[in-house]
Amino acid sequence: MSSAAPPSSSRSFFSSLSLWVLLALVGGLAAGAAASEWGLPGGAGTADMISALGALWLNALKMTIVPLVFSLLVTGIASIADAARTGRLAAKAILWFAILISLAVVYAFVANYGLLAVWPVDPEGAAAVRAGAPAPPEGLGPGAPFSEFFKTLAPANPIRAAAEDAILGLVVFAVFFGFAATRLPDRLRLPMVAFFEAVGETMIVIVRWVLTVAPVGVFALAMGVGLTAGVGAAGVLLQYVSVLSLVQIGLILLCYPLVMAFGRMGLARFARGAAPAQVVAFSTQSSLASLPVMVERAVDALGVSRSTAGLVLPLAVAVFRITSPVANIGVVIWCAHVFGIEIPPAAMVAGGLTAILVSIGAVGLPGQVSFFVSIAPICAAMGVPLELLPILLAVEVIPDIFRTIGNVTADLAVTRIVQGDDAAAEADPGI
Incomplete structure (x- = not known):
């Protein structure tokens, strides 16, 4: 899921952690199903203890959300503002990033709802998975007017908004705070940005500590699901992986006609040029690790000048992740279907x-960290419970591959589009 790669030691840690978390999921579901069939030693007391253990782990993740999201947004906005000041080409690239990621949000709702209409969540499996889960939090009901929504955009008390999980208001405040900070003189702005970078890094350290025991937490949560859902949960999770992957594949395919229309390049040429970078993205699940081959392919195969590739591609890896809103909104919509929640x-x-806003700040985090940090605020904003996220984290390995391929494809597409705007001579009428 990450657009940037952590050091090799961290990549190795998170790769092995993903395997252990997946094994914990399978083991927890199997143990829960077996206990449901043949009984659990200790009865209800043991079940309550397992549930409490899972809830404790989930709460440990939740406690980092507010400071981490706020800090990442402030530092992310500062980086965008710094990039925009570097010149017209960077500003144009950022404009294209904004346009494409906004269109990606529209696509996310259309594609996810459309696919789930054709392939709905199995009612029995959904009922089994949500059995015993906490009731959905109070929020905007189906009949809530838009006036109630607009009231949340400017929190009268940001601290209270944070305490009450009014995430959208907090995010809006963080955006205003970040942009206001960019207007300060360097002697004030730089220490402030450094402070929030330190806060964000501190929260990431805590999240990594919590994720170190993720196999235990996921096992406890999965066993609770297994106790109520039995083996039926496996089918529901398989559908989740399939739906999320298909939606992202659709987004990847949309990049090709986009390059044809705005990048003045034939479909076959772009496909051949992007393929090697997509292979690296598939194998590494890291946009940063794919950056060298992206630059090489952009210059040698896509007709992009080295100066344009050298500016736009690193900037795209730093602040642009088109699959983030598509996949993250997809996760929330799928959870809403499982819980039977109608999103107004x-x-x-x-x-x-x-x-959109959270995707700016979460770029560059390890997948296991960014999965929860990126999706939890969206869940809160849309009134969907968070309790399924740790379970879904365990099966994120496959969707994460398509997240990275989609990011790399979109990065190359927008680089060619920016180049095409500046160099009509590069027009390619070929197929």
């Missing part, structure tokens, strides 16, 4: 705005 239009707008 106001909550969709809130979730879309939150997805």
